[in-house]
Amino acid sequence: MDxxxxxxxxxxxxxxxxxxxxxxxxxxxxxxxxxxxxxxxTIYPGWYEVRAIHIHYKVRTFNGxxxxxEWTAQxxxxxxxxxxxx
Numbered sequence: 001m002d003x004x005x006x007x008x009x010x011x012x013x014x015x016x017x018x019x020x021x022x023x024x025x026x027x028x029x030x031x032x033x034x035x036x037x038x039x040x041x042t043i044y045p046g047w048y049e050v051r052a053i054h055i056h057y058k059v060r061t062f063n064g065x066x067x068x069x070e071w072t073a074q075x076x077x078x079x080x081x082x083x084x085x086x
Contacts, residue, residue, distance in 0.1 A: 001029070001030055001032065001038050001057060001058065001059050001060075002027070002028065002029045002057065002058040003027070003055055003057045003058075004026060005042070006045055006048060007025065007026055008043075008046040009046060010046050010047055010048025012026070013025040013026060013027055026042060026043070026045075028042065042055075045077075047082075052076045052077065052079075053076070053077045053082050054074045054076045054077065055074065055075045056073075056074050057073060058070065058072045058073075059071045
């Protein structure tokens with residue numbers, strides 16, 4: 001499982017248009033344990049205009065070395081949690 005999100009200024013690492021191609025902050029990758037569980041420690045994601053505060057994640061499943069699924073989604077935070085009214 002991969003996760004990634006913006007810093008407090010709404011900047012992502014590893015993005016050419018943001019000038020962060022060579023950087024790797026606020027990104028993580030872990031393989032699940034036997035229960036399908038991973039644990040990440042990160043900061044609260046940053047915000048940028050026209051987007052709700054969110055964390056991207058990608059899940060891949062394998063049968064041996066063959067990838068059988070790749071799914072990418074986003075986890076959004078309700079504005080009441082964010083402490084904002086936007």
